[in-house]
Amino acid sequence: xxxxxxxxxxxxxxxxxxxxxxxxxxxxxxxxxxxxxxxxxxxxxxxxxxxxxxxxxxxxxxxxxxxxxxxxxxxxxxxxxxxxxxxxxxxxxxxxxxxxxxxxxxxxxxxxxxxxxxxxxxxxxxxxxxxxxxxxxxxxxxxxxxxxxxxxxxxxxxxxxxxxxxxxxxxxxxxxxxxxxxxxxxxxxxxxxxxxxxx
Amino acid sequence: xxxxxxxxxxxxxxxxxxxxxxxxxxxxxxxxxxxxxxxxxxxxxxxxxxxxxxxxxxxxxxxxxxxxxxxxxxxxxxxxxxxxxxxxxxxxxxxxxxxxxxxxxxxxxxxxxxxxxxxxxxxxxxxxxxxxxxxxxxxxxxxxxxxxxxxxxxxxxxxxxxxxxxxxxxxxxxxxxxxxxxxxxxxxxxxxxxxxxxx
Numbered sequence: 001x002x003x004x005x006x007x008x009x010x011x012x013x014x015x016x017x018x019x020x021x022x023x024x025x026x027x028x029x030x031x032x033x034x035x036x037x038x039x040x041x042x043x044x045x046x047x048x049x050x051x052x053x054x055x056x057x058x059x060x061x062x063x064x065x066x067x068x069x070x071x072x073x074x075x076x077x078x079x080x081x082x083x084x085x086x087x088x089x090x091x092x093x094x095x096x097x098x099x100x101x102x103x104x105x106x107x108x109x110x111x112x113x114x115x116x117x118x119x120x121x122x123x124x125x126x127x128x129x130x131x132x133x134x135x136x137x138x139x140x141x142x143x144x145x146x147x148x149x150x151x152x153x154x155x156x157x158x159x160x161x162x163x164x165x166x167x168x169x170x171x172x173x174x175x176x177x178x179x180x181x182x183x184x185x186x187x188x189x190x191x192x193x194x195x196x197x198x199x
Numbered sequence: 200x201x202x203x204x205x206x207x208x209x210x211x212x213x214x215x216x217x218x219x220x221x222x223x224x225x226x227x228x229x230x231x232x233x234x235x236x237x238x239x240x241x242x243x244x245x246x247x248x249x250x251x252x253x254x255x256x257x258x259x260x261x262x263x264x265x266x267x268x269x270x271x272x273x274x275x276x277x278x279x280x281x282x283x284x285x286x287x288x289x290x291x292x293x294x295x296x297x298x299x300x301x302x303x304x305x306x307x308x309x310x311x312x313x314x315x316x317x318x319x320x321x322x323x324x325x326x327x328x329x330x331x332x333x334x335x336x337x338x339x340x341x342x343x344x345x346x347x348x349x350x351x352x353x354x355x356x357x358x359x360x361x362x363x364x365x366x367x368x369x370x371x372x373x374x375x376x377x378x379x380x381x382x383x384x385x386x387x388x389x390x391x392x393x394x395x396x397x398x
Contacts, residue, residue, distance in 0.1 A: 153363070153381070155362055156358075159358040159359055160358055163355035182393070185392035190389070196384055
């Protein structure tokens with residue numbers, strides 16, 4: 001039966017299944033502990049098949065981090081039907097929930113940002129750029145002037161948020177709403193500190 | 200002569216010399232490219248001697264990052280003779296200058312913060328804790344109430360500063376003073392956004 005079910009999967013579906021297993025494993029251990037050997041044991045498939053799909057440990061890491069990142073971006077995608085501040089509130093609320101539900105994944109992404117592996121780093125840096133772009137859209141819709149310093153500030157605010165989430169989102173003393181409100185205030189404050197300098 | 204000069208160095212002085220060479224190499228290449236082989240070739244000493252002093256590639260990285268971190272902390276140590284805001288201004292001014300003069304070292308520290316190597320990560324995390332402690336002292340002297348959320352905000356602000364420095368301090372369009380002033384404003388703003396939430 002098991003073998004039978006397996007043979008029905010297309011290569012693409014099998015690959016996606018293995019990738020999902022790799023992403024799920026980040027809940028319990030850091031990316032660096034994810035090896036082809038462990039994943040092959042957990043998936044009950046040969047190491048050769050994993051090498052076939054992912055090429056190497058590096059290829060596996062790259063693809064697992066990309067899938068984890070895309071999962072986070074998908075879960076926090078701005079709802080463009082909402083007005084800017086409501087959209088920000090909604091996105092941050094979903095981000096805090098994502099971090100609480102998938103803390104291992106989130107840590108792996110934060111850590112991956114400074115990975116020794118350039119490709120892994122770029123995958124995570126892309127997510128930060130995308131998130132900074134979301135926040136830039138909010139600020140511009142609210143009437144901010146698009147300046148290089150505003151963009152610097154918003155990218156830095158994304159790092160600020162990451163650190164707040166690492167510190168606070170796993171600490172049960174803070175309610176989700178409390179963290180979200182603090183992040184909203186801190187963004188207004190960071191954006192204001194850009195424009196104060198302009199006169 | 201050369202051999203003669205070498206034999207006069209104590210083991211501790213020799214180790215310090217090799218470590219300084221390792222730190223200096225961060226100006227030109229990332230930490231991950233620093234190997235015992237390369238350092239032994241550059242220093243003109245045997246690999247065996249380097250293994251004797253540093254134990255392994257991991258030991259070398261750990262000690263080089265620790266030395267680089269201590270160099271940064273030393274160069275930006277708060278001057279306690281100054282009043283809180285002057286002290287902050289002075290520390291930030293020296294930090295911006297350090298990043299401009301030692302950008303490779305600074306990148307290696309920022310990257311090291313999320314290294315796969317737990318020990319390297321802890322070395323850099325310690326620097327962030329120390330810097331957050333400096334800023335906490337400033338805030339408390341200015342009358343802030345010491346709350347868990349203030350501490351979360353100040354640690355996050357240290358990450359904000361790191362990202363601003365990565366983005367802006369290597370961009371010649373910004374004068375040092377402009378970056379320092381922006382960082383000062385952003386700190387006042389981040390601290391204010393903590394206390395606004397308290398009522």
